[in-house]
Amino acid sequence: MLQPDVVIVGAGAAGLTLAHQLCAPKDGAPVSVVLVDAPAGPLRPPPRTWCFWEAAGGAYDDVLSASWERLRVTAPDGAETVTCPDPFRYKMLRSDAFEQLVQRRLSHAAGFRRLEATVTAVGDAPGGGGRVVARDARGERILLRGRYVFDSRPPAQLPAARTTLLQHFTGWFVEADGPVFDPATADLMDFRTPQPPRGLSFGYVLPMGPRRALVEYTQFSRAVLDAPGYERALRHYIHDVLGIGAHRVTAVERGVIPMTDGRFPVRVGRSVFRIGTAGGATRPSTGYTFAAVQRQSRTIAAQVRGGSRLRVASPYGAWPRAMDAVMLRALDSGRVDGGEFFSGLFRAVPGERLLRFLDGTSRGYEDVLVGLRTPVAPMLRTVVELPFRPKRQAPAGAPPWPLPSAPARTPPDQETSDP
Numbered sequence: 001m002l003q004p005d006v007v008i009v010g011a012g013a014a015g016l017t018l019a020h021q022l023c024a025p026k027d028g029a030p031v032s033v034v035l036v037d038a039p040a041g042p043l044r045p046p047p048r049t050w051c052f053w054e055a056a057g058g059a060y061d062d063v064l065s066a067s068w069e070r071l072r073v074t075a076p077d078g079a080e081t082v083t084c085p086d087p088f089r090y091k092m093l094r095s096d097a098f099e100q101l102v103q104r105r106l107s108h109a110a111g112f113r114r115l116e117a118t119v120t121a122v123g124d125a126p127g128g129g130g131r132v133v134a135r136d137a138r139g140e141r142i143l144l145r146g147r148y149v150f151d152s153r154p155p156a157q158l159p160a161a162r163t164t165l166l167q168h169f170t171g172w173f174v175e176a177d178g179p180v181f182d183p184a185t186a187d188l189m190d191f192r193t194p195q196p197p198r199g200l201s202f203g204y205v206l207p208m209g210p211r212r213a214l215v216e217y218t219q220f221s222r223a224v225l226d227a228p229g230y231e232r233a234l235r236h237y238i239h240d241v242l243g244i245g246a247h248r249v250t251a252v253e254r255g256v257i258p259m260t261d262g263r264f265p266v267r268v269g270r271s272v273f274r275i276g277t278a279g280g281a282t283r284p285s286t287g288y289t290f291a292a293v294q295r296q297s298r299t300i301a302a303q304v305r306g307g308s309r310l311r312v313a314s315p316y317g318a319w320p321r322a323m324d325a326v327m328l329r330a331l332d333s334g335r336v337d338g339g340e341f342f343s344g345l346f347r348a349v350p351g352e353r354l355l356r357f358l359d360g361t362s363r364g365y366e367d368v369l370v371g372l373r374t375p376v377a378p379m380l381r382t383v384v385e386l387p388f389r390p391k392r393q394a395p396a397g398a399p400p401w402p403l404p405s406a407p408a409r410t411p412p413d414q415e416t417s418d419p
Contacts, residue, residue: 002144004032004111006304007132009119010152011037013050013095014276014293016102018150021301023109031305032111034144039116039137047096048253049171049214051206052291053355055087059294063097066208068186071351075343076191083351090186092206092214093290117142122151123269130271148310150300151268152276158394161262162386163328165199166223167287170230171216172238173251179210180244189346191339192241193233196221199331200338203237214253215242220331220338224256257287261325262391266312273312275300280314284324286358292316316360319367326382329389335378348373 006022008015015035022031038044049065061067067089073081106112117134125131130149134142158164187205195201199221207213217233219225225233238244257277264280267273275281281292292315303310314321330336345354349370356362357370371379 002034002113002115002142003146004034004113004144005147006031006033007130007144007146007149008033008035008152009122009132009149010276011035011099011114012045012152012276013098013290014152014279014281014297015150016099017293017297018275018300019112020102020105021297022304023106023112024301026301026305029305029307030111031301033109033113034146035112035114036119036132036134036144037114037116038118043118045095047094048255049206050093050095050098050290051091052093052288053085053088053090053359054291056089058091060093060098060101061091063093063101065092065094065097066183066206067091068184068206070185071188071346072185072190073188073343073346074190074192075347076195076337076339078192079343079347081343081346082185083346083354085351085355088352088355090188092208115142115144119153122149122272124271128271130269147271148304149269149272150275151272152274152278155264155274155278158258158260159262159264160391160393161260162325162389162391163332164222164258164260164262164394165220165328165332167218167220167257167259168224169204169216169218169255170227170234171204171214171253172234172249173253174213174215174238174244174247175250176211176244176247178245180242181205181207181210181213183207183209189342190237190241191343193217193237195337195339198222198334200342201233202339202342203241205242216253220259222332230254257282257289259284259287259328261321261328262394263321264314266314273300273310275312279312280316283316283358283360284321285327288358291359319364320360323367323371325386326379329386330378330382333382335382336375341374344375345370345373 008019019033019035022033069084069089071083071090117136119134121133123131125145129145129147132144136142190203193201193203201219204216204218205213217237266279276293277289281296282289296315331338353366
């Protein structure tokens, strides 16, 4: 039986970040860590893209795919808002580059071990600590026991909630024949897409050069589309909205992210905790997760190394969660137009302040200033109504979203031209 100080289940962004924070040479007692990663197959997600904003000089800047100082939001009527949210830069990081970087850093950590196995049970151990049961590739049983266990796997079902939407998307990595993209500007939200009756949709363009970009079609709604629905939406956006002619699709990325006002429990045992999306690190109103994972991991690592009693809280406080609940209900009820709502915020609020608000790190007075730039009447009606709406339990069984992204196919270069 392996008996490290800490067992981490899952080697995605949350698991790897926490392992790195625990094993990095810093003040405090040394920590031994075993990271249990799923073997290649359906339990291990494909390469995917994470985006976040922070100042230049971040921990992962050396392996970024791209970063941008300028962000653009386009309203449904085509009006553009361009912001330079100094000191923040919008950063694009591929999961495989992140994993390779963190693995190189962890390879020098004496107390770190990575184990490839399928976890079958996680819980408190008799006598204290946490226990993980797994099976290796040969089917042999592995038992691990640690002072703490951190589980980053998605829970079996979403929590009970008043409002649950899904952020679902398909993105194409596009290579155009000519210089059609502006490498200095990321299109964060382009609402010149057909809007669903409730929720919203938008285009999302991350240029990696004048001819190369990740182009996504995204919806916030109750249900996902079928594959042809995303393809039609992307073709319309690329050809009819962006006006891009001949191009090749070199890879495809898909994902579904829960947007819910339900509470994800962080502590699920005396010594067992959930981290990442499973531990509430996804911002309900935006779907962004990576930056909150970094904050959550730093806090946990400092407590474990310092020997203090472990207190793992949600990365977002009660006030941001309450504001998210109001926004989700207002979108789902159709009281606010999603495109006008978000484009209006970017038009009326300074970019740096708005990004801190969306990240859950703004101050109280800034939250009030942002709130005053929202449609007051429908939002107030939602505030009054929300406490009386019942929380509904999500259906049991497999999660209704594939985390962190659905399987992505990487087709051979696909030639596409004007229809």
